[in-house]
Amino acid sequence: MSSTKEAEAALSPPLSTEGSSDRDENYDFYKQHQGLEYTPAEAKRVLRKIDLRLIPLLFLIYMLQYLDKNSINFASVYGLKTGTHLKGQQYSWLSSIFYFGYLIAQWPAGLALQKLPVGKFLSITTLVWGGLLMTTPACHNFAGIAINRFLLGAVEAVVNPGFVLMMGMWYTTEEQPLRLEAWYCTNGIATMFGGLIGYAVGHITTGLPRWMYVFLIFGAFSVATGIAALIFLPDLPSTAKFLTEREKAIAVERVAINRQGVKNHQFKWYQVRQAAQDPKTWLLFVMAIGAQVPNSALTSFTSIIVGTFGFDTLGTQYLQIPGGAVQFLTLLLGGYVATKFNGKFHSRFACMIFACTVCIIGSALLVALPNSNKWGRLVALWLCYFQGLGFSMSLTIVSSNIAGYTKKQVTSALLFTGYCVGNIIGPQTFKSSEAPGYHSAYIAMLAGYAVKLAAIVALYVYMYLENKRRDREAIDSQEVEAEGVENGMLDKTEIENKGFRYVL
Template sequence: MASPATPEKGTGSIVSSSENKDGPVATEHETTLASFAHLDEKKILRKMDIRLIPMLALLYLLSFLDRGNIGNAKIEGLQEDLKMAPDQYNWCLTVFFFTYAAFEVPSNLLLKRLRPSIWLPTIMVAWGVVMTLMGLVKNYHGLLIARIFLGVTEAGLFPGVSYYLTMWYCRHEFQFRQALFFSAASVAGAFSGLLAYAIAKMDGIGGLEGWRWIFILEGIVTVVVAVLAFFILYDFPETASFLTEEERAFVVFRLKYQSATGKGNEGQVRVPEAEEFKWKYVWDAFKDWQIWVNIFVYWGIVCPLYGISLFLPTIIKSLGYSSSTAQLMTIPIYITASILAVISAWASDRVGKRSPFIIPLLGVMVVGFAMCISSSNPKVVYGGVFISACAIYPSFAGVVTWLANNLSGSYKRSVGMAIQIGVGNLGGAMASNFYRQKDAPRYLMGHGLELGFVGMGIIAGLVLLFSYSRINKSRDKRVADGELDMFTQAELSEQGDRAITWRYMY
């Protein structure tokens, strides 16, 4: 039996390992890692980063800006002008997440069928139009309906872009790129406060209140950028015009064989991911235990995330600051969180681990929200919110990456990530009601509920960590015992992350 070669990190080749009556588990392929040895992998990655990440970051910045600017509009008079009760305002926040969650799975399936360069700009034009029209609503019901449709149109962007990145980058490269584009969300938070501060000065122009101009101008900008995105976004590595033919082949090769690695007496075995569409892969995603456990970790992060993004200006204003000062005081929080998200992601990719950069950060959130609960001193509360935000944004990029790294098969990953983000974002619906106006200025219930969800996230994260470790050890033993001989390469490929050659990243 041939002794298999060991591919380098992030790449692989189909290597001879063992045979059975149905054929070899893995046979020598004419294309191997050595075929691309003369290419500069780092240079290719830089080309991809330059062409992909800035545009994706801009798209997500506008998405997060458009869903969260209602918090800025609120302290500029939206609630009073539309004669809304506090509970009605909270409902306008909540309904967004119902439609947002419902449309994420179908959107991700459409993304691959319709091509990213068509689908993503199309939904972006749609939500830009909705956002612009939100500036013209006359009452509570108008705002409620606009938020419902904003959820429908924005649903596909975040899960779509997250999945899109997995079509270009390997497991150990993914979180850094995820953080680069997701950090746009924290920049959006800072940018939102700065923009709202400036736009609110337009109060009275055209007979419209300042908060209306926040929606109108940001919606128009979204539509303009969406039109540009039709011409700037690339689809898949196979068709990327900025790569040479050989570079395209290399990127496709390393993605196809980078995922499943079994270690044992036989060395390492690389199995290609299943690429063809089968409804089986969709149902496999819905039945996968790890997705549902991961959602509890996701809730432990996303509830504080939306609590911060939707209510931060209100929380700061309730500490005794003016509206304009509250808007400006959000900026250093978001900028710092953005920087820390990128640093944490770089370190996580560097060491090839996810849980050490998620679970401890959940512990930091506990400290931050505990500070908010334990004191009425404005400086302490502001410090607590600051600390929490600086843990939320790095851990959010990590939890999305953690699941993506542990799902094998293109379509299963697509659906699994959409389930995680879709169901997970129902946490936003819950968080929309945590900070009630009648609880100002302490907001003890809101901070307390955030603490509860963070605690739940820590427990779920530990369950994932120990489960992944146990399963990996069990599969190592099965491979060492020769069980690999029982499977063909095609069977292992179809099994995806349930194959004994797959190792979970934790």
């Protein structure tokens, strides 16, 4: 225990002085209204207003970024490879190259999210990637479409970490799982909606080559949504124009109890060092790699995989819809369980472990079932759509359990670095020489899910034991919740803030 205390002291700055740069951007507003009395009905009304303003916009933006980055999946069966003269592993590289752009932009994106107004920054990037997607039909060779995919990945790198930060800025830790799943579930809706669009595109017989329409339709939707977000998506609770002055104060007071503050624009190097030495950071990194190695089977290669089971071209589109439905329902149900039973049992980790176990069963069936059992293999593929629940819950680990704004965005950036690494590796397991069996890819899926489950269990044990240690010390030091809230508004990390407890 003494070694843990020494490590914490070495990683933390002196607590005696608090300059204005150490404080949350909402600190003065918070202190001005500290102790504000409000009724549960008022808090509920403010929460409803926040939900109505944020969730529909986050829902649309996230659905479109999922559709846009996976548009090559829907276009692949309508002549994309022929139209862009792709050969061999080049289609696989288009999936990986997107994540090279995502990886390189991850760290600048994190810094920009800390320095710039979050709402406006997310809105502008939505506009830009919609425009980029609409230029894809102008690409007629591998080099052209590879550059297009790289740039698309770089711009879309803002979305996931930006949304995770927004959860912590607007919602209490208890409210976050269901709200996060409310927009993350659009992965499932996008799979269904994309399958329907792909099916509709399949009936176009005139005009441009059919693969081009996929990019033009998805890109146009993104541009329109970006314009709407630029007008309506807020930056901070204390500056939100859709709230009255009293409602702003209630909104800030609500999230202050997270003991994480709201937002701090000052980049702090000691929090970077702390993130690098924190076991949670690296367990989240390994978990993300394991989760995303199988991801290409459920995104860029889904149409091709379903086709290898023996279904026709239109079948490869509409048979993705049940998989999307599985993902959608799993995410919403998991978000409900994690929110409804928060504090009654360790609901977030229970959801993650359950979802990963189902994915292991699905990928094991893909490895073991004979090629002749096409319906069995299709159901096994649908089971793998449970994976979204496990990964999305890991995002709530960051939004709810990492404090200190710099540390939060660095941890998020490292998690999404692992996300990129897994998505770069995954497409390369689909070797053109193994088509149509792709046995190595299915083995890689199984291995990825096993690594992910091991990382989840290790993270759970670490955080559980740390909570127990802090509880024992709190009995001796008689810490009060108010001190934890104040330290959160002073941008202290969860390691420095002795009043902080991990939400499991």
